[in-house]
Amino acid sequence: MTREMLFAGFGGQGLLFSGKVVAYKGLIEDKNVSWLPSYGPEMRGGTANCSVIVSDDPVGAPIISNPDILVAMNLPSLDKYESEVKKGGIIFVDSSLIERKVTRDDIDVYYIPATRLAEENGAPTLANMILVGKLLKVIGEYDEEHVQKALGKCISARHADLLSLNLKCMEIGRDYE
Numbered sequence: 001m002t003r004e005m006l007f008a009g010f011g012g013q014g015l016l017f018s019g020k021v022v023a024y025k026g027l028i029e030d031k032n033v034s035w036l037p038s039y040g041p042e043m044r045g046g047t048a049n050c051s052v053i054v055s056d057d058p059v060g061a062p063i064i065s066n067p068d069i070l071v072a073m074n075l076p077s078l079d080k081y082e083s084e085v086k087k088g089g090i091i092f093v094d095s096s097l098i099e100r101k102v103t104r105d106d107i108d109v110y111y112i113p114a115t116r117l118a119e120e121n122g123a124p125t126l127a128n129m130i131l132v133g134k135l136l137k138v139i140g141e142y143d144e145e146h147v148q149k150a151l152g153k154c155i156s157a158r159h160a161d162l163l164s165l166n167l168k169c170m171e172i173g174r175d176y177e
Helices: 015-028 075-084 114-120 127-138 144-154 157-175
Strands: 002-010 032-039 047-055 069-072 090-094 108-112
Touching: 002 015, 002 075, 015 032, 015 047, 015 127, 015 144, 047 075, 069 075, 069 127, 075 090, 090 127, 108 127, 114 127, 114 157, 127 157, 144 157
Parallel strands: 002 069, 069 090, 090 108
Antiparallel strands: 002 047, 032 047
């Protein structure tokens, strides 16, 4: 099985980190992975996206033209990538920041008010992790032990105190209905 995922939004929303967590989780599970970040020169506030491939087979190239899964954290990203998602794919929308609905009817869509949920839970910068928690739950790959190990690998020693808050946000996403 191969999953091609695109995390897209503004710089500073933690999209590259989200992709890294998903990629590390794949590594922990002995999968083949590719993680390819892309961001504009503005850093915070500019465009940012991250392509992640997790596969049972070797990954030939890190470029994703038609993702199976799109995580859209801003309207320009949804506008740009909605049409690229494969038929039968999944889009996760931060409905706190994106008011419009997805126009396609050949994909599954999940509207999660991730930014609002993050703010309400004292973690205003972790909306990305709420979306990752929901994504992993929807695709049937939320394994608490592997999630915790992946977060442990991705969170720097300087921010080790944020491990439990990141995990809490992933659980909020996992449990959001």
